[in-house]
Amino acid sequence: MVANGYRVAFALTFVGLIPAFEIARQTDVSRPSGHVILRSMTRTTSLASTRSVATEGTKSTKSQSAGQSDASDDRNARFLAARALITKTGSAAFAVDRLESNKHYSTLSTRDRSFARLLVTTTERRLGQIDEVLRQCQKETKSRPNRVDQFVQAALRIGATQLLFLKVPEHAAVKETVELLRHDPKTTVPESRIKFVNAVLRRISREGDVLLATTDVTQNASPWLVKEWQKSWGEEATRKIVALAMEETPRVLTIKQHPGSQLEKPMGRIKAVAALFEDSEILPQGSVRVNTSPPGSIINWPEYSEGSWWLQDAAATTPAIALYNALSKNGETSVAGLDVVDMCASPGGKTAQLWNYGFASVTAVEVAEKRTERLRQNMQRLNMDCEVVVADGAQWTSQHESLQERGASGQMY
Structure with a gap:
């Protein structure tokens, strides 16, 4: 992400590199630590025999x-x-x-x-x-x-x-x-x-x-990893750890707000969406976790077609939250006069978050044209007027001198 220059882009890159389980542990936004750690480890330590992906599944x-x-x-x-x-x-x-x-x-x-x-x-x-x-x-x-x-x-x-x-x-x-x-x-x-x-x-x-x-x-786990865990925690605990990694993770929703609207406060909107699902809970950073998915396709879930929410892992919301808090001094000042750029934007979760915060403009830059199609579809469903650009982020920023000029003039956070 870039806000009036480059430093924010680099800062958010490092924020994004913090392991998901560590972010979740620090902000208490997910399930017990063992479950969260394993969700991260499936991608970073090759938990499964082949490189496994713990993703948002369906029932x-x-x-x-x-x-x-x-x-x-x-x-x-x-x-x-x-x-x-x-x-x-x-x-x-x-x-x-x-x-x-x-x-x-x-x-x-x-x-x-x-x-x-x-x-x-x-x-x-x-x-x-x-x-x-x-x-x-x-x-x-x-x-x-x-x-x-x-x-x-x-x-x-x-x-x-x-x-x-x-x-x-x-x-x-x-x-x-x-x-x-x-x-x-x-x-x-x-x-x-x-x-x-x-x-x-x-x-x-x-x-x-x-x-x-x-x-x-x-x-289902790499033999060397099973051996290390058994050595540290024993066979029974190891079996429970791997079994947890096999479970489908709950769906987590980020709720669309209406920047500048006086109709309802953010928490009121979050509570209203949470109430649409029988088994749900509001997480500390404002996401809604749906513990038991409603039957049928996700497109038939309450208010999906209305664009009231989008799927986004709780840990994935952290970079945009960190950016907003830094630029708004934890909500004390408005960001309405700032333009923001989301690099590597597809599928659009963080782009939508930035739109939610009320920035003057949000530009989503994605190098892969195929992934951009999905990004556009998501923005259209959410009815968010973000500019979508298909380009290499490094080349795109070098072609936009205004970003560099703003950084040089001190408009940098």
Whole structure:
């Protein structure tokens, strides 16, 4: 973020580097420390066997509705999820990043995008147990799998995920997962391999609970990490720690305010939105945590279409809060005369926060055009008139001398 120059951009960069669990611990805005620490560690210390992502998931009720959706759309969601799980040689990208960077991902409906993302994140999070179940259902896999082997393995994994953890109905999980193997224009999967996948998934549909009972939740964590935790806290505590990391994190909402409006005070608006959800609580920094998600797609949640709120992790709100408090002297002075720039802005959570605070103007700069599309959609739903720029942040600021001039004139915080 930049407010009239560069120093704020650098300051907020360092604020953003503070581990999420540490921010949450200091501000007491999340669940007990063990849960928060693990959510951070899944990305920073490779908790899962492959690089796992603990993300905003959806409940099984939503996955079931997705599993029973229109076959072609749903097959596309499964296909994109399977493709994202195939690790490219030399790539350090997370599977979720590969999924969201696929040009076809944005063409899916909101429901099917959520389903595809749920498949990817659940598969990565539970990969150790999934692979152990699959190992019991097939012979030893090749040490150097070819393109077909990788595609088949990814299909087996997302099929097992649906049956073991998402409880998608058998006919949808098996049939649609098997069918996706016939619809890849770049890979021709032999019919014998397709029948093999069908047989394995049908066995899991019959014996899944028994097979899963032979696994252990610690198989989802890197062996070295499990060993260190067992050494420090013992086997039982380690199992509980990893089990917590497998849980879906609650959804956290940031509430849209109306800068300059005298209709209602901020806390009144926050309480009004919190009251729309049966199991929710207001966190110290003003977010609303929805502990039990309402059934169905998020687009059907109360006041989603009205743009009254957006999803944003509690720890993710901290940089914008720090910026506002610094510039407004903790709310004592107005920021209405200040322009602010949010770098690397997509998907727009912090951009929306800055708009909430009533800055004179908010400019969102994002280098990735695909991600910018999502940013624009979010700003449109929230009805926020922010300028969205597709550009490299470093190049963009160098082309705007006014930012440098303001910094040189002392308008810097």
